[in-house]
Amino acid sequence: MIPQQDSEFDSNCLKPYYGKLFPYADIFKWMSYGHDGKHPGCDQSYFGRREFSFTLNGDFYLRFQSYNNALELEKAIKEKCPLKIDIGPVHTVDPAKRHAYAQSDNNVFTPVERELIFDIDMTDYDDVRYCCKGADVCLDCWPLMTIVIKVIDTSLRDDFGFKHILWVYSGRRGVHCWVCDGKARRLTNEQRASVADYFRVYKGNENSHKKVSLMGAALHPFLATSYTNVLKDYFEKVLLTRQNLLATEERYEKILSMIPDESIASELRGKWQDSRRSSSAKEDINIVRREQCKQLLQSGKHKSQGLRRCVEEIVFCYTYPRLDMEVSKHMNHLLKAPFCVHPKTGRVCVPIDPNRCDEFDPTTVPTVFQLLEELNNEGLRADVNGERSGTSLGNSVTLFRSSFLEPLQKGSKEEIERSYNLKLQQSKNSIGW
Amino acid sequence: MEVVRPQSHRNLFSSNDAVSAPTIPLYRSAPPLEVRLEDFESFAIDRLRVLKGISDGLSRGKKPDEMEKLVKDLWKMNMRHQHASEVLNKDIISHFVLRLVYCRTEDLRKWFLSMECALFRYRFRFLTTEAQRAIMDEFDLTCKAVNNVEFESIKEKLGQVARSMGQPSPTVDAIFYKVPFEEVPELVARRQVFISQGYAYVAMNQVVSLVATLFRSQLSKTLVLTNRKWTSSIREQEKHRLTPIVEALSSSYLGPDFSQPREYAEISLKDIDQVAKSSFPLCMRHLFDKLKEDHHLKHGGRMQLGLFLKGVGLNLDDALAFWRAEFSKKVGLEKFEKEYSYNIRHNYGKEGKRTDYTPYSCSKVISSTPGAGDHHGCPYRHFSEENLRAALSRMGVNSRAMEDVMDKVRNRHYQLACTLTFEALHGVQCDAGINHPNQYFSDSQKILQPKKDSAA
Numbered sequence: 001m002i003p004q005q006d007s008e009f010d011s012n013c014l015k016p017y018y019g020k021l022f023p024y025a026d027i028f029k030w031m032s033y034g035h036d037g038k039h040p041g042c043d044q045s046y047f048g049r050r051e052f053s054f055t056l057n058g059d060f061y062l063r064f065q066s067y068n069n070a071l072e073l074e075k076a077i078k079e080k081c082p083l084k085i086d087i088g089p090v091h092t093v094d095p096a097k098r099h100a101y102a103q104s105d106n107n108v109f110t111p112v113e114r115e116l117i118f119d120i121d122m123t124d125y126d127d128v129r130y131c132c133k134g135a136d137v138c139l140d141c142w143p144l145m146t147i148v149i150k151v152i153d154t155s156l157r158d159d160f161g162f163k164h165i166l167w168v169y170s171g172r173r174g175v176h177c178w179v180c181d182g183k184a185r186r187l188t189n190e191q192r193a194s195v196a197d198y199f200r201v202y203k204g205n206e207n208s209h210k211k212v213s214l215m216g217a218a219l220h221p222f223l224a225t226s227y228t229n230v231l232k233d234y235f236e237k238v239l240l241t242r243q244n245l246l247a248t249e250e251r252y253e254k255i256l257s258m259i260p261d262e263s264i265a266s267e268l269r270g271k272w273q274d275s276r277r278s279s280s281a282k283e284d285i286n287i288v289r290r291e292q293c294k295q296l297l298q299s300g301k302h303k304s305q306g307l308r309r310c311v312e313e314i315v316f317c318y319t320y321p322r323l324d325m326e327v328s329k330h331m332n333h334l335l336k337a338p339f340c341v342h343p344k345t346g347r348v349c350v351p352i353d354p355n356r357c358d359e360f361d362p363t364t365v366p367t368v369f370q371l372l373e374e375l376n377n378e379g380l381r382a383d384v385n386g387e388r389s390g391t392s393l394g395n396s397v398t399l400f401r402s403s404f405l406e407p408l409q410k411g412s413k414e415e416i417e418r419s420y421n422l423k424l425q426q427s428k429n430s431i432g433w
Numbered sequence: 434m435e436v437v438r439p440q441s442h443r444n445l446f447s448s449n450d451a452v453s454a455p456t457i458p459l460y461r462s463a464p465p466l467e468v469r470l471e472d473f474e475s476f477a478i479d480r481l482r483v484l485k486g487i488s489d490g491l492s493r494g495k496k497p498d499e500m501e502k503l504v505k506d507l508w509k510m511n512m513r514h515q516h517a518s519e520v521l522n523k524d525i526i527s528h529f530v531l532r533l534v535y536c537r538t539e540d541l542r543k544w545f546l547s548m549e550c551a552l553f554r555y556r557f558r559f560l561t562t563e564a565q566r567a568i569m570d571e572f573d574l575t576c577k578a579v580n581n582v583e584f585e586s587i588k589e590k591l592g593q594v595a596r597s598m599g600q601p602s603p604t605v606d607a608i609f610y611k612v613p614f615e616e617v618p619e620l621v622a623r624r625q626v627f628i629s630q631g632y633a634y635v636a637m638n639q640v641v642s643l644v645a646t647l648f649r650s651q652l653s654k655t656l657v658l659t660n661r662k663w664t665s666s667i668r669e670q671e672k673h674r675l676t677p678i679v680e681a682l683s684s685s686y687l688g689p690d691f692s693q694p695r696e697y698a699e700i701s702l703k704d705i706d707q708v709a710k711s712s713f714p715l716c717m718r719h720l721f722d723k724l725k726e727d728h729h730l731k732h733g734g735r736m737q738l739g740l741f742l743k744g745v746g747l748n749l750d751d752a753l754a755f756w757r758a759e760f761s762k763k764v765g766l767e768k769f770e771k772e773y774s775y776n777i778r779h780n781y782g783k784e785g786k787r788t789d790y791t792p793y794s795c796s797k798v799i800s801s802t803p804g805a806g807d808h809h810g811c812p813y814r815h816f817s818e819e820n821l822r823a824a825l826s827r828m829g830v831n832s833r834a835m836e837d838v839m840d841k842v843r844n845r846h847y848q849l850a851c852t853l854t855f856e857a858l859h860g861v862q863c864d865a866g867i868n869h870p871n872q873y874f875s876d877s878q879k880i881l882q883p884k885k886d887s888a889a
Contacts, residue, residue, distance in 0.1 A: 161631025194618035218596035
């Protein structure tokens with residue numbers, strides 16, 4: 001369990017963190033998307049039209065903050081020492097000047113670009129995890145987040161063709177995803193909603209038994225691939241035993257209630273009620289029971305419509321990603337910036353490498369206190385990256401740069417050049433001597 | 434579009450292409466054509482027959498392949514022109530005239546929009562692939578047909594998607610289109626397409642939906658604009674020329690109007706009670722029964738039943754005798770002569786401006802709104818379920834048919850409900866459906882009369 005340290009958390013920790021560790025230049029480079037003024041096609045106003053918002057001590061909330069360059073951003077953060085920094089969309093005009101434009105009838109102040117974002121919170125899985133509840137996470141339930149990353153990242157790349165994807169630990173109990181391709185940033189609300197709905201399977205609340213319903217003679221390729229490559233194994237080899245999904249009556253009743261055929265459910269119930277004696281302590285009771293359940297459902301003896309997909313439905317119910325639809329659907333939704341410090345846990349919101357996400361351990365993510373101590377111990381050893389590289393944060397920043405920022409910048413610049421050349425071509429054509 | 438007198442007929446729009454490469458015009462703007470006044474009306478009526486035919490087919494629950502055939506036949510039958518090059522012009526002109534007619538109220542717009550979209554959809558399917566591509570380009574859809582090689586490589590996935598929707602796997606000759614996923618958000622949201630590397634692979638019927646949706650939204654917007662223009666300028670400007678035509682067109686019933694009663698339908702006074710039981714549709718049966726019961730009917734009921742009886746073949750003298758017999762029981766002979774007989778003669782065209790009124794069609798009956806004390810209108814629409822069941826069982830409808838009828842009523846298909854009633858009572862299929870109370874009557878008599886003759 002991650003310890004709660006609210007009482008110790010205040011600007012005393014944040015000041016040095018913002019003073020020496022927060023990666024301003026990297027955030028600026030990211031948010032500039034190549035518009036650094038070095039190419040004639042660069043839009044000098046781009047960064048200045050990005051909305052930031054700060055949550056200050058005492059629940060003060062500053063919206064529509066904007067800055068013209070990295071220096072201004074850095075200055076503002078160091079000065080205000082926000083508990084949380086949120087990033088919003090790029091607007092038509094500088095957010096700080098929005099009122100000047102709102103006077104005119106045209107309503108010129110509106111979002112024009114925004115990363116496609118996803119927010120996954122462990123509390124949405126409370127009905128299928130027994131190790132923790134609410135704000136806590138541990139290594140027994142964290143695999144659910146690993147599943148999210150594997151399934152969604154694969155689909156974003158293979159199905160949607162996106163390339164520049166950043167996964168970030170939310171600091172406490174979930175993960176965030178930022179899809180930064182130009183195509184993604186320019187999606188309309190309707191298109192964002194369609195991507196979110198494409199990913200949506202789980203449709204339930206406390207009142208419904210069957211929250212996953214997989215109709216049709218076959219599964220959509222996306223669901224089939226996710227099941228075969230990720231969900232099945234994680235269910236059978238990790239969650240089943242770690243969460244003891246079938247070990248007690250309360251827990252197995254939950255699964256039995258998802259079987260539409262009462263005769264099968266009672267047959268299984270009969271078997272399991274009897275075997276309270278630890279049969280052969282050799283095999284895990286969850287695995288034994290799962291086998292029995294699977295066999296009955298797939299035996300073909302009881303042939304009814306609802307059973308066809310029952311095995312898969314149960315797996316989906318316990319493993320498939322549960323996204324917060326609202327976050328993804330609207331361009332103006334704010335999301336916490338990477339490298340912020342989570343006020344309740346003190347942990348830094350570090351990036352997660354999707355290729356190695358099964359190695360990620362939320363319980364060992366550096367906390368701000370830990371980092372400050374490291375800073376003190378290391379002494380003032382400066383190098384090209386400042387003092388950061390001596391700390392545990394160094395690796396995270398390196399990861400951010402090498403796997404995300406550098407490819408992104410390369411891609412962004414290519415895009416700027418391409419559209420610049422296109423514009424030149426078009427204006428040449430229209431002159432047409 | 435300029436409407437001119439019969440003589441001049443100059444055609445500014447080159448339609449040679451239309452014959453060699455048939456396509457569907459998108460009706461984006463009124464073309465610079467000159468139209469003869471008589472064509473203005475007749476083209477519109479022809480197109481209206483097509484649209485009403487589609488409406489009929491749809492409300493009967495015809496299956497897609499039946500609808501396809503129906504649309505083909507309707508179009509062929511009504512939208513031809515003696516000069517092949519004029520076919521496209523007729524298409525365009527008739528659409529624009531009907532736009533004027535059907536832009537004027539919310540209900541009219543809704544109906545017109547639905548029928549034009551259905552028409553578009555079915556016509557689109559008949560086009561060649563190139564013509565379809567051309568239309569998709571008009572809508573800025575960057576669809577590209579998937580070639581065989583690519584199709585082979587993704588065939589299995591396409592099959593999975595199809596089967597996940599309860600459809601069969603695509604065959605070798607199935608056409609798929611590759612579209613950036615952003616252009617088909619609905620299909621993506623419902624996982625009804627295979628997506629790969631940012632492209633959605635859209636099946637033929639899905640593309641049709643896509644194009645139809647775009648067509649629909651375009652037409653919907655322009656209808657509202659047309660209405661504004663109509664109310665602000667056109668209606669007044671064309672007060673003496675086009676406006677009367679436009680206003681008449683929307684309420685036109687396109688079948689026989691029963692103003693000339695057929696021979697075999699002629700009935701006399703002594704037959705009325707008998708034929709009322711056997712051959713009146715429920716709406717008229719109800720009025721008839723109420724008249725017998727109360728010896729009175731309010732104006733709406735008198736009109737609806739009176740004109741119906743005229744269409745059925747009751748001559749003026751018999752009509753006067755009929756109404757007199759009933760009304761005098763309540764209001765007395767003198768009052769009847771003074772207050773009611775005039776109207777009956779009026780209905781037969783013997784008074785006032787001598788218009789020979791035509792019996793009401795179903796759509797007219799259905800659209801009337803009976804108030805307190807009224808018994809006209811369509812019972813399938815206005816009766817409570819309880820009362821309707823009772824009335825139908827009094828007519829002799831069996832319980833199984835009753836359920837089918839009630840089902841149609843619940844879905845607001847009043848004419849279909851009446852058709853089912855007819856079928857249940859006469860033991861035959863009524864393929865043409867009931868569109869006019871007098872049609873119900875004459876069809877019923879056609880079935881019952883031969884038996885009578887043979888018996889005699």
